[in-house]
Amino acid sequence: RKEVEQDPGPFNVPEGATVAFNCTYSNSASQSFFWYRQDCRKEPKLLMSVYSSGNEDGRFTAQLNRASQYISLLIRDSKLSDSATYLCVVNLNTGGFKTIFGAGTRLFVKA
Amino acid sequence: DADVTQTPRNRITKTGKRIMLECSQTKGHDRMYWYRQDPGLGLQLIYYSFDVKDINKGEISDGYSVSRQAQAKFSLSLESAIPNQTALYFCATSGQGLNEQFFGPGTRLTVL
Numbered sequence: 001r002k003e004v005e006q007d008p009g010p011f012n013v014p015e016g017a018t019v020a021f022n023c024t025y026s027n028s029a030s031q032s033f034f035w036y037r038q039d040c041r042k043e044p045k046l047l048m049s050v051y052s053s054g055n056e057d058g059r060f061t062a063q064l065n066r067a068s069q070y071i072s073l074l075i076r077d078s079k080l081s082d083s084a085t086y087l088c089v090v091n092l093n094t095g096g097f098k099t100i101f102g103a104g105t106r107l108f109v110k111a
Numbered sequence: 112d113a114d115v116t117q118t119p120r121n122r123i124t125k126t127g128k129r130i131m132l133e134c135s136q137t138k139g140h141d142r143m144y145w146y147r148q149d150p151g152l153g154l155q156l157i158y159y160s161f162d163v164k165d166i167n168k169g170e171i172s173d174g175y176s177v178s179r180q181a182q183a184k185f186s187l188s189l190e191s192a193i194p195n196q197t198a199l200y201f202c203a204t205s206g207q208g209l210n211e212q213f214f215g216p217g218t219r220l221t222v223l
Contacts (some may be wrong), residue, residue: 010150032210041219042217068127075157087154099156101155103152103153
């Protein structure tokens with residue numbers, strides 16, 4: 001089992017739709033969580049951190065469920081410019097450094 | 112100007128050649144990383160460095176070596192390139208703690 005798993009998609013949605021991605025992680029020592037966005041052939045960039053209480057940034061909402069070991073990303077009112085790959089990232093605190101990137105979920109938003 | 116730069120951006124080489132990929136950053140971060148990305152896979156950590164005198168292997172370090180020449184520079188070498196090292200390579204930096212990583216634009220390496 002992969003340490004961080006994401007549905008690869010692709011998710012094809014119309015403009016204005018709401019779409020949700022889930023990511024599961026296997027290590028209970030996971031300490032911090034992030035969603036990154038990666039455009040085709042470009043570098044990943046931080047979209048938002050994920051906090052235990054859940055957090056929102058405009059049209060984006062991130063949730064963390066430690067008991068079930070998953071995080072989610074909700075995108076409301078999708079825009080064409082939201083088309084990208086969304087990477088789930090987990091940092092482990094195991095006495096040493098370990099950051100694990102999910103393989104990503106591809107999103108296509110169509111007019 | 113970009114905070115994290117990588118050179119070259121694209122490179123085609125032949126099996127057995129020695130290749131060096133370079134990374135520079137102006138963010139003043141102590142921590143630097145090298146990753147590779149293959150289609151359908153997550154970013155895989157090759158090496159990381161938490162300061163100039165610190166070098167650590169990541170999950171896929173075999174066939175690679177690194178040098179941290181200064182706080183701002185971290186280079187990755189392939190001593191004898193092989194075709195399965197064909198990938199997109201990213202350098203990244205971060206500040207202290209388990210925080211956001213800032214990525215360079217990537218180097219697309221093809222080994223024939």
